Amino acid sequence: MPDKLTIGLDIGGTKMAFAVVDSSGNICDETVIPTEHDNPYEVTISRIAEQLNTYLDQYPNIFGIGIGVPGPVDNERGIALNAVNLLWENRPIKSDLLENLSRSVPLYIENDVNVGAIGEHLFGRAKETPNFVYLSIGTGLGGAVMLDGKLMRGSTSAEMEIGHISLDPVNGLLCTCGQRGCVEMSMSGKGLVATTKAHYERFADTQMTLDTLSTYDIIHYANHQDTLAQFVMNEAAVALGLSCVWCTMLFNPSLIVLGGGLIHATYDLLKTQTLATMEARCLPQSYDAVTVTLSQLTNAALGASALVWYFQKDTFGVSSHLTQDNTLK
Ligand SMILES: [Zn+2]
Structure with missing residues (x-):
């Protein structure tokens, strides 16, 4: 059975980095596009959805998407509360993206600092810490x-x-x-x-x-x-x-x-x-x-992909998954 894959997306003030990542933290595919933060919010959402759909169509074994956003995030409701660099205030990016995806997969949003921590925990310096x-x-x-x-x-x-x-x-x-x-x-x-x-x-x-x-x-x-x-x-x-x-x-x-x-x-x-x-x-x-x-991770999109493992650990059992693969240790 092919390895499960996740998509990580880091939304920055100047660029948006996407990565398709396997369970060992290897990047299988990646791309960077300019943020063009002067665009209306709806245009940015549709540009993001377009790239996500390209990967979702290309890799049927993608089972989740993790997104890092600058500034505070209501992660339960998937709302970017105040991303100053993007001029986003109270934007429900989770629901807006889910509406535009070609197939339904779980999607997780976090602020970029939490993404850094979770990324280091799964793929970087803080493994097993x-x-x-x-x-x-x-x-x-x-x-x-x-x-x-x-x-x-x-x-x-x-x-x-x-x-x-x-x-x-x-x-x-x-x-x-x-x-x-x-x-x-x-x-x-x-x-x-x-x-x-x-x-x-x-x-x-x-x-x-x-x-x-x-x-x-x-x-x-x-x-x-x-x-x-x-x-x-x-x-x-x-x-x-x-x-x-x-x-x-x-x-x-x-x-x-x-x-x-x-x-x-x-x-x-x-x-x-x-x-x-x-x-x-x-x-x-x-x-x-x-x-x-x-820190060890240099690619913020890789950290964002770790959100999927982190939030699904109760469903998939991260510890058993990690032990089987023997790679995320
Ligand atoms: Zn201060």
Whole structure:
């Protein structure tokens, strides 16, 4: 019998990545199309459905679709609550897509951070790890928690907004959420740039210039001993370390997986200070139990495909499935 296949779709602000994935996490087929986020919502839904139908017709053994969306999602009702980059507010993408599919298959929607966590759990660094925290570090900083193999859910799909916990509510930099001193004003793409600008005058010897300042520049200069860039990286490392301290003390995970483009580009610069902050601030029994690692999955569509296995584990029995295949371990 041919292997069961799933489709994963990552909807981003600029591109939509599709992948047909087998039960071992191998990509059998994939394509990327531009998001064209200026299109009306209905046009985007019909473009997505067209590509999904191409795969559903081509691969009869596809049994589910997983979709990652930026921003908060009501996963039970399949609604994108506020995908700012796509200009989607309260859009029922699950029902709208199901109406347009050529055959009926289960479809699951999650926000992209939860997708990252579930993807790492099934196909990446957190395999066979029931208790772990996933932190996604890019333009902002968000997180997800898996306890006993189950994603932690809040009451309004707004759990783990760790990026908006304030480190300095009085004197910290103003965040887009309205507070001052949020974690992501130090440890995120926008935070690195904002911190550099805020402290620029204090570092007369810096090589950086503000008019064209990018995250890439800050990383580059930090690697070349620029004192301001190194100061900014140290602030980021402490903020990340404190985030990891809170996660460790609250959830007692065995693993913290750090995902997102920015952390892969900066972790070598950050890790000594981040781990020192954790060691100094965690209780020893919690600190000794936890390992910090970078994420493994580079393809967000692969992570999205893992939603199908995750949500159907009660139906199909993920543990027995995994043991039989001996591949998802
Ligand atoms: Zn904030």
